[in-house]
Amino acid sequence: MTAEAVWAALDEIPDPEIPVISLVDLGVVRDVAVDGDHVRIEFTPTFLGCPALEVMRRAIEEKVEALGGEAEVAVIQDDSWSTDRISQAGREKLREAGFAPPTPRAAGPTTLVQLQSKAFRCPYCGSTETRLENIFGPTPCRSIRWCESCRQPFEQFKTI
Amino acid sequence: MHVSGRAQRLLQIADDELILGWRDSEWTGIAPTLEEDVAFSSIAQNEIGHARALYELAAAELGSDADALAFDRRPDEYRCAQLVELHLMDWARTIARRYLYEEADRIRIAALKAGDDAELAGLAAKIDREETYHRLHAEMWAARLRDEPRFRDALEELWPYALGVLEPDQRAELARRTGLRVESTDIVERGPHSPELAELWDEMTEVRRSVPGATW
Numbered sequence: 001m002t003a004e005a006v007w008a009a010l011d012e013i014p015d016p017e018i019p020v021i022s023l024v025d026l027g028v029v030r031d032v033a034v035d036g037d038h039v040r041i042e043f044t045p046t047f048l049g050c051p052a053l054e055v056m057r058r059a060i061e062e063k064v065e066a067l068g069g070e071a072e073v074a075v076i077q078d079d080s081w082s083t084d085r086i087s088q089a090g091r092e093k094l095r096e097a098g099f100a101p102p103t104p105r106a107a108g109p110t111t112l113v114q115l116q117s118k119a120f121r122c123p124y125c126g127s128t129e130t131r132l133e134n135i136f137g138p139t140p141c142r143s144i145r146w147c148e149s150c151r152q153p154f155e156q157f158k159t160i
Numbered sequence: 161m162h163v164s165g166r167a168q169r170l171l172q173i174a175d176d177e178l179i180l181g182w183r184d185s186e187w188t189g190i191a192p193t194l195e196e197d198v199a200f201s202s203i204a205q206n207e208i209g210h211a212r213a214l215y216e217l218a219a220a221e222l223g224s225d226a227d228a229l230a231f232d233r234r235p236d237e238y239r240c241a242q243l244v245e246l247h248l249m250d251w252a253r254t255i256a257r258r259y260l261y262e263e264a265d266r267i268r269i270a271a272l273k274a275g276d277d278a279e280l281a282g283l284a285a286k287i288d289r290e291e292t293y294h295r296l297h298a299e300m301w302a303a304r305l306r307d308e309p310r311f312r313d314a315l316e317e318l319w320p321y322a323l324g325v326l327e328p329d330q331r332a333e334l335a336r337r338t339g340l341r342v343e344s345t346d347i348v349e350r351g352p353h354s355p356e357l358a359e360l361w362d363e364m365t366e367v368r369r370s371v372p373g374a375t376w
Contacts, residue, residue, distance in 0.1 A: 047290055049202075049209030077213050078282030079289065109292040112300060134195045135293050136202035140209070144198075160289050 001069050003032045006039055009067055013059045016052040017139050020097040023056060027085025030076060039069040044081035047140035047160070083141075083159050094157065095123045100145070102157040110159055115143070122147035123154055130154075166277070167218045168239065171229065172350065173268065174214035175240035176325065178230055179357070180261060181207035182364055183244060184254075192251055203258075203294050210287050217279065231368045235361040241350045243321035245357040252305065256314035259302040260322035262295045263337050267330050315340070324348045 010032070011024040023029055030042040041060055045053050057073050064071035083102035086094070091101035100123045106114070115135065118128045127149035134144040135158075143156045163171070185204035191197040215226035222229070243261060248254050269291065272284035305311035319340050323331050324347050335342045368374075 047206060047209065048213045048286065049206030049290070051205070077216070077286060079285035081286075109289070110296070112296050115296070134198055135297055136195075136199040138198070140202055140206045140290070158293060 001034055001037065001039070001067055003034050005067060006032045006034060006041070006064060006069070009063045010041075010060060013056070013063055016055045016059075017050075017141075018094070018097070018099065020093045021086075021090045023060070025087045025090030025093065027087065027090075028056065028081060029060075030080060034069070037069050038072065039064045039067075040072045040074060042074050042076050044076045044078075046081060048077070049140045051139075081160075083157060086157075098123050098154060099142070100154055100156040102159040105159055120145055120156055122150060122152070124152055125150040164221065166280075167221045170214050170218040170221075170280075172239040172241075174211045174218065174229070175238045176244050176261075176265075177207045177214065178211035179238070179240045179360065180244040180257075181205070181211060182360060183247070184258070186247075186249070187254070199297055203297065206290055206294070210290070213283055213287070217283065227368075231365045235353065235358045238353065238357065238361075239350065240353075240357070241321065241325040242348050242352075242354050242357075243318060243325055245354045245360065246318075246321070247356045247359070250314075252308065252310040253314040253318065255298070255301045255305060256311060256318050258294075259298040260315070260318055260338065261325065262291065262298040264322055264325040264330075264334055265291065266295065267326060267333050267337075271330065320345050321348045324350050 007024065007029075010029055011022045013023045015021050015023060015026055026046070028044050028046060030044050031040075032042075033040045041064070043057060043060065057075070060073055061071040082105050084105050086101065094101045100120060103119055115132045118130075120130050121128050122130050122145075125147060127147055129148040130145045131148065132143065133146045133153060137144045137155055141158055141160070143158055144153055145156045146153050181204045184200050184207065187200040188197060188204070191200050211230065212226050215229045219225050219229055243257060246257070248257060269284050269288045273281050273288060275281055275284075302311075315338075319338075322338075323334065323342065323345060326334055331342050331347075334340075
C-alpha cells in the first residue's frame with residue numbers, strides 16, 4: 001500500500017454535509033503516513049461544532065480498511081484547518097452546487113463590515129450585488145446571503 | 161477523583177460552553193425571528209462542539225471520555241459559572257448574557273492562546289476563529305438594543321454573574337470592554353450553583369441515565 005493509493009481512496013469520500021466535494025478537496029486530511037499495513041492519517045476538523053466530524057472519521061477508517069490497511073486517525077485540534085485549504089477544484093465544485101466558496105482568510109478576524117461588503121459573488125448569476133441575510137446557516141460553516149440581481153438566497157461558506 | 165489544576169481549568173471552560181450551549185438551544189423553534197432561530201441553534205451547536213474538544217483534552221488526562229465528563233457527573237460536580245446556568249426565557253436578558261459571555265470568553269481565550277500549554281493554545285486558536293462569528297452576532301444585537309431600558313437593566317442584573325466567569329486578574333479588562341464597573345459589584349463567584357442547574361441537568365442527562373452504558 002502506498003500513500004498515493006490512500007490519498008486517492010480518501011478523495012472518493014464525499015463530505016457528509018456537502019457531498020459534491022471530497023474530504024481531500026475540503027482539506028481536512030493533513031497527512032498520510034504508511035508503514036506496512038499501518039496507515040496514520042492526520043485529520044483536522046472543520047468547525048468544532050460540526051456534527052459530521054464523527055461520520056468523516058469513520059468513513060476514513062472504513063476506506064483504509066477496504067484497502068487492507070489498519071487506520072489510525074489522529075484528530076488534530078489546532079488552528080491548522082482553514083477554508084484556505086479547500087482546493088481550487090473543490091471551490092469550483094462548491095460554486096457549481098450553489099455554494100459560494102469562502103473568501104481568503106485575512107490577517108485579522110472577520111468583521112461585520114467585511115461581511116456586508118460587495119466581495120461576495122452570487123454562485124448562480126455571478127453578481128456581486130449581494131447582501132448578508134444571516135451570519136448563521138444550516139451548518140456551522142455556512143452563512144445565508146441574498147442576491148439582489150437574480151433575487152435568490154444562497155449559501156456562503158464562512159471564512160475561517 | 162483527583163483533578164489537576166489544568167484539568168480543573170479545562171472543565172470550568174468546557175462546562176461553561178456546554179451549559180450555555182444547552183441554554184441557547186432552548187430558543188430553537190421559538191426565537192423571535194426565523195433568522196435568530198437559525199443563529200441560536202448554530203451558536204449552541206458550536207459552543208457544545210467547543211465543550212467536546214475541551215472535555216477530550218481533560219479526558220486524556222483524567223482517563224475518562226468526553227461524554228462521561230459531560231453527562232455522568234452529579235450537578236454539584238460541574239464547574240460552570242452561574243451566568244450560564246440561569247434560565248432566561250426573555251430576549252433582552254438572553255442577548256445581554258450572550259454579549260457579556262462573549263466578551264468574557266474573548267479575554268479567557270486570548271490568555272489561553274498566549275499560554276505555555278501548546279496543546280491548549282492550539283485549540284484556543286481554533287476556538288477563537290469560530291467565536292469571531294458569535295461575537296459579531298452578539299455585538300450586532302448589543303448595538304441594536306443599547307438604548308433599550310430592558311436591555312440596560314438586563315446588563316446590570318447579569319454583570320455580577322459575568323465577572324464570575326473570569327479569574328480576578330482578568331476582570332478589569334472585562335469592565336474596560338463593556339464600560340461597566342468592577343468596584344462595588346457583589347460578584348457571583350464560580351463554585352456554588354443556582355437551583356436552575358439541577359433542573360437543567362435533570363433534562364440534559366435524562367436520556368443517557370435511562371439506559372446506562374448504551375451506545376447511541
